[in-house]
Amino acid sequence: GTSYRIASIPGDGIGVDVTVEARKVLDRVAASHDFSLSWTEFDWSCERYAKTGSMMPADGIEQLSAFDGLFLGAVGFPGVPDHVSLWGLLIPVRRAFSQYVNLRPVRLLPGTTSALAGRGAEELEMVIVRENSEGEYSEIGGRHNRGMENEFVLQESVFTRVGVERIIRYAFALAKTRTGRVCSATKSNGLIHSMPFWDEIFAEISAEYPDVHAEQCHVDALAARMVQAPDRLDVVVASNLFGDILSDLAAAVTGGLGMAASGNINPTGELPSMFEAVHGSAPDIAGQGIANPVAQILAGAMLLDHLGETVAAQDVRAAVEKVLEEGAVQTPDLGGKSTTAELGSAVVAAL
Amino acid sequence: GTSYRIASIPGDGIGVDVTVEARKVLDRVAASHDFSLSWTEFDWSCERYAKTGSMMPADGIEQLSAFDGLFLGAVGFPGVPDHVSLWGLLIPVRRAFSQYVNLRPVRLLPGTTSALAGRGAEELEMVIVRENSEGEYSEIGGRHNRGMENEFVLQESVFTRVGVERIIRYAFALAKTRTGRVCSATKSNGLIHSMPFWDEIFAEISAEYPDVHAEQCHVDALAARMVQAPDRLDVVVASNLFGDILSDLAAAVTGGLGMAASGNINPTGELPSMFEAVHGSAPDIAGQGIANPVAQILAGAMLLDHLGETVAAQDVRAAVEKVLEEGAVQTPDLGGKSTTAELGSAVVAAL
Ligand SMILES: CC(C)[C@H](C(=O)O)[C@@H](O)C(=O)O
Ligand SMILES: CC(C)[C@H](C(=O)O)[C@@H](O)C(=O)O
Numbered sequence: 001g002t003s004y005r006i007a008s009i010p011g012d013g014i015g016v017d018v019t020v021e022a023r024k025v026l027d028r029v030a031a032s033h034d035f036s037l038s039w040t041e042f043d044w045s046c047e048r049y050a051k052t053g054s055m056m057p058a059d060g061i062e063q064l065s066a067f068d069g070l071f072l073g074a075v076g077f078p079g080v081p082d083h084v085s086l087w088g089l090l091i092p093v094r095r096a097f098s099q100y101v102n103l104r105p106v107r108l109l110p111g112t113t114s115a116l117a118g119r120g121a122e123e124l125e126m127v128i129v130r131e132n133s134e135g136e137y138s139e140i141g142g143r144h145n146r147g148m149e150n151e152f153v154l155q156e157s158v159f160t161r162v163g164v165e166r167i168i169r170y171a172f173a174l175a176k177t178r179t180g181r182v183c184s185a186t187k188s189n190g191l192i193h194s195m196p197f198w199d200e201i202f203a204e205i206s207a208e209y210p211d212v213h214a215e216q217c218h219v220d221a222l223a224a225r226m227v228q229a230p231d232r233l234d235v236v237v238a239s240n241l242f243g244d245i246l247s248d249l250a251a252a253v254t255g256g257l258g259m260a261a262s263g264n265i266n267p268t269g270e271l272p273s274m275f276e277a278v279h280g281s282a283p284d285i286a287g288q289g290i291a292n293p294v295a296q297i298l299a300g301a302m303l304l305d306h307l308g309e310t311v312a313a314q315d316v317r318a319a320v321e322k323v324l325e326e327g328a329v330q331t332p333d334l335g336g337k338s339t340t341a342e343l344g345s346a347v348v349a350a351l
Numbered sequence: 352g353t354s355y356r357i358a359s360i361p362g363d364g365i366g367v368d369v370t371v372e373a374r375k376v377l378d379r380v381a382a383s384h385d386f387s388l389s390w391t392e393f394d395w396s397c398e399r400y401a402k403t404g405s406m407m408p409a410d411g412i413e414q415l416s417a418f419d420g421l422f423l424g425a426v427g428f429p430g431v432p433d434h435v436s437l438w439g440l441l442i443p444v445r446r447a448f449s450q451y452v453n454l455r456p457v458r459l460l461p462g463t464t465s466a467l468a469g470r471g472a473e474e475l476e477m478v479i480v481r482e483n484s485e486g487e488y489s490e491i492g493g494r495h496n497r498g499m500e501n502e503f504v505l506q507e508s509v510f511t512r513v514g515v516e517r518i519i520r521y522a523f524a525l526a527k528t529r530t531g532r533v534c535s536a537t538k539s540n541g542l543i544h545s546m547p548f549w550d551e552i553f554a555e556i557s558a559e560y561p562d563v564h565a566e567q568c569h570v571d572a573l574a575a576r577m578v579q580a581p582d583r584l585d586v587v588v589a590s591n592l593f594g595d596i597l598s599d600l601a602a603a604v605t606g607g608l609g610m611a612a613s614g615n616i617n618p619t620g621e622l623p624s625m626f627e628a629v630h631g632s633a634p635d636i637a638g639q640g641i642a643n644p645v646a647q648i649l650a651g652a653m654l655l656d657h658l659g660e661t662v663a664a665q666d667v668r669a670a671v672e673k674v675l676e677e678g679a680v681q682t683p684d685l686g687g688k689s690t691t692a693e694l695g696s697a698v699v700a701a702l
Contacts (some may be wrong), residue, residue, distance in 0.1 A: 059527035082540035117468040141544035151512035161502035189433035193492035194506035220595045224603035244571045296639035
């Protein structure tokens with residue numbers, strides 16, 4: 001069968017703990033579907049930064065470019081400022097490989113309950129399509145009059161026509177394969193340059209998809225709606241920052257961050273895509289064997305989908321659901337006493 | 352007794368409906384506390400814009416400057432773009448009068464239930480201190496290469512030392528009068544110019560308040576926390592945009608937007624402050640007599656607090672709570688069939 005070359009970057013903290021388990025699951029499902037995963041492991045992390053002064057080597061992007069897929073744990077460690085760790089690894093990879101879609105499916109898994117009163121799985125099924133290459137996360141800006149009374153900082157957001165069109169078009173195409181509904185997050189009343197531009201392009205693209213129901217909602221009201229009426233949402237398309245906030249919120253409303261996977265996707269397939277859990281490195285519980293590996297395992301399923309191994313991906317999701325539904329093996333965040341490895345092994349056994 | 356000069360700007364849609372009721376309540380409580388409110392009404396609104404091309408007259412700010420307090424309904428109307436209506440009235444007032452604090456208390460009122468499973472009033476008591484004069488809402492920016500393939504928009508956020516220091520200091524001072532806990536919303540990992548500056552000033556000011564527990568949280572994680580662990584939050588201090596999102600979310604988590612009041616406050620008292628409901632003008636239900644006036648009435652209580660009439664303010668809040676607790680008079684959003692005016696009158700009767 002086919003062999004896929006996968007770069008694994010466990011990173012820091014629980015990123016390492018959960019990646020081990022996800023790999024166990026992925027190797028097992030590959031074996032029964034006649035393909036194999038050839039892993040290359042990279043120690044790029046805050047630990048590496050502490051030793052060498054950089055998160056990854058100078059030719060890091062080049063090293064990754066030949067892989068069929070990238071599998072990231074999490075990065076971040078006390079003592080290394082976030083903006084160093086992220087702009088030294090995660091964000092450069094997203095950008096160098098034009099992974100302009102950050103896809104974050106959200107649903108309530110069996111055996112888990114929503115934080116919202118009286119909401120079940122059928123009302124909590126959405127996907128956040130987050131712009132992942134530009135917008136509010138920008139290197140442009142700076143600090144003036146440092147230390148003086150009239151000190152100030154400028155931070156530029158950058159929205160390009162190319163960037164906005166492609167993410168919105170992706171969201172509409174995705175909606176056609178689902179319920180046919182797209183909601184765009186805006187804030188054109190406050191952010192009077194960037195968001196009216198976003199809205200204008202949203203209106204243009206929506207005209208190309210007359211059979212998709214398009215609506216827009218200010219991000220503040222949309223956050224409220226995720227809590228008060230999440231059932232009316234399906235595909236939510238949002239800028240980099242808004243998508244970041246809304247996807248954490250959506251994860252919280254459903255099973256929590258321990259369950260949420262994401263893909264940093266280059267839809268052309270010309271450059272590698274990267275799959276990761278939405279959660280961070282959680283240094284406070286790292287190495288204790290108590291982290292929930294489900295998000296990382298589901299990120300693995302997204303990787304398989306991306307490789308075209310959709311049946312295997314579906315098997316992984318089904319195995320996870322079976323284990324959660326049975327409820328015999330649960331990490332502490334799920335209310336149980338099982339370890340990270342026990343949950344990983346239970347999913348392997350369920351396959 | 353004292354007479355306070357209050358400017359009332361009902362605005363559009365349900366802003367008009369709810370302001371009438373709030374004024375009934377305020378006049379009634381004033382009468383029994385030996386002060387009076389002398390109202391001047393302004394028709395500034397989108398309706399005015401449609402007729403005259405401007406939301407308020409050219410000397411609007413000057414006209415308001417002599418008042419002891421400003422009472423705003425809501426602005427916004429279909430056909431008038433939000434950025435026109437808001438930057439033509441709400442935002443200029445906030446800025447011209449240095450109303451740099453947007454104070455948004457959040458709690459679960461009696462007779463209402465949280466959208467969150469298993470959360471009661473004691474776990475849902477917080478206040479969002481939102482920066483209200485600068486930050487992400489800025490006029491600086493523009494559009495380049497219009498209509499071309501390489502078109503892009505820049506949107507500048509502006510954070511000044513003066514602006515950040517004063518809002519954070521306000522939050523710490525407020526925390527001293529409450530539980531002694533402040534949580535700052537950041538996103539220094541994504542917004543690498545503005546938010547590290549915000550965090551640095553937060554650390555400086557927190558050193559001035561050794562008895563206040565200071566923590567910071569990325570805005571995405573904080574949104575999740577409002578849903579998963581709101582009980583650990585009290586004073587939340589946030590930038591203009593983050594405060595906007597978090598306060599809508601906090602309102603949704605508690606009784607909903609029909610209950611949330613806010614004050615645009617100039618803490619020096621040299622220029623007038625403005626009080627309003629957090630909700631918008633809801634044109635779809637305007638004029639039908641079904642809007643919930645509670646948020647606007649509670650905004651009136653905040654106005655009274657600001658005028659120094661704290662006992663009267665407390666009476667208004669108690670009357671609202673009594674009516675909600677009894678549950679006999681409820682607008683449709685609360686599950687009842689009463690009208691806006693009936694709920695207003697019930698609060699008057701409870702006084
Ligand atoms: C209408 C809009 C500009 C405004 C804001 O975001 O400031 C509103 O949402 C609010 O929260 O007061
Ligand atoms: C760590 C941070 C920069 C990152 C982001 O906001 O992109 C994370 O929160 C995420 O959601 O992937």
